[in-house]
Amino acid sequence: MVGASSSASTPGGHSSAGGSSASHGSSADGTPGAEASPGPRSITPTTVKDLRDAVTTNGAVLIRGTGTATTWGAPVRDARTMVSLAGMDRVLDYRPADMTVHVQGGIRLDVLQEELAEHGQWLPYDPARSEATIGGLLATGDAGPRRMAYGSLRELVIGATMVFPDGAIAKSGGHVIKNVAGYDLAKLCHGSLGTLGVVVELVLRVHPLPQTSRTVMVRDVDTASAQRATWALTKSAIEPTAVEWCEPEQVLAVRFDGTADGAAARAAAARSMLTGSLAELDEGEAHSFWESHAARVVAEPGDTVMRAATRPGVDPALVGALSAWADRAGVKALLTCSPATGAYTVRITGADAKAHAEVVKNWRASVEAVGGFVMLRRRRPGVDAMVESWGRAPGSVEVMRRVKGNFDPENRFAPGRFAPWF
Secondary structure, eight states, X not given: OOEEEEEEEETTEEEEEEEOTTTTTBOTTOOBTOOOOEEEEEEOOSSHHHXXXXXXXXXXXXXXXXXXXXXXXXXXXXXXXXXXXXXOOOEEEEETTTTEEEEETTOBHHHHHHHHHTTTEEOSOOOSOTTSBHHHHHHHTOOOTTHHXXXXXXXGEEXXXXXXXXXXXXXXXXXXXXXXXXXXXXXXXXXXXXSSOEEEEEEEEOEEOOSEEEEEEEESOOHHHHHXXXXXHHHSSSOOSEEEEEETTTEEEEEEEEOHHHHHHHHHHHHHHOOSEEEEEOHHHHHHHHHHHHHHHHOOTTOEEEEEEOSSSOOHHHHHHHHHHHHHHTOEEEEEEETTTTEEEEEEESSOHHHHHHHHHHHHHHHHHTTOEEEEEEOOTTGGGTSOSBOSOOTTHHHHHHHHHHHOTTOOBSTTTTTTTO
């Protein structure tokens, strides 16, 4: 993220003064030989106490896990200190018999899943960014296709420890799976994008690892057919784990997890319910499809990625509007939709920043017209100067502002991330 120009050890952590991209012999405007101002200092604490000391420093603070979501929302303004959770990445207590695991916020999801798998268990959670940290995934509110069956990460949290901007350390829950009194820290942090506090520890509820997974694919499925199929599947007793629809390919993918016999029977039942060009993918084909699905959502540098939330279903008007605006701008728009939850992810490729910004602005207006909202997760360089990362503020924005004011009255944590809302 930044280049280290000097470093010095701090008790329990590592600190360095970072240089911006203009710091190597050039000024901010690119004049060779001019001295540039240093970028944010970087600190990597290894204990809760050291992290608390790091975040109570003066100036704006940016919390970083593996850096997979640094572009989500609006750009952070003038961060003075970057606190990395790379030094807090351990499993603290794992109780397979109780089906709970206590981890530090900096542990990567893929690393944790590997350890759980050794005991035949897993977190039923499949965001595209499997290399992201557990704390970062909670803070971004991210979830993958299996959210339809298992919910998001916050539903798996039974205990949490957070550090707030004033240095306060708060805990809720524990290893026992039950409701607790007081603040639900997981729900407070979920989707906050690092603006309220730092998730330093989590106690998570784990599940038995499914014996197998089956994927049924239907091709040439238009919006109306995708919606009818989704409603039929969700109202049935076969309980799909995920239902995803992709445009412009017009492919509907239905996934089933469980025992070998159970998943096979449910997949067979789905095939009898669905119509059109359908097939059950073999293990290799299914793996390839879901891997490509994840890559499509994450995208590549130079792409712009929008995430829209609307009411459940596949809205033909929204899909048609996206296609029309993309054609007019001369870009390619790849859409994935989770019909059961009303989530759309759009990846824009090709053309220039102006074209990307036009598609964002115009499609956002279509989404907002039906009561939804659109945020930018990634943007082509230059897009920020032409369109905001967040659109029209929701009705709950005053509550969001009050919560931010209560927990971070000086606006030091990720300032600007929710601009222009606050």
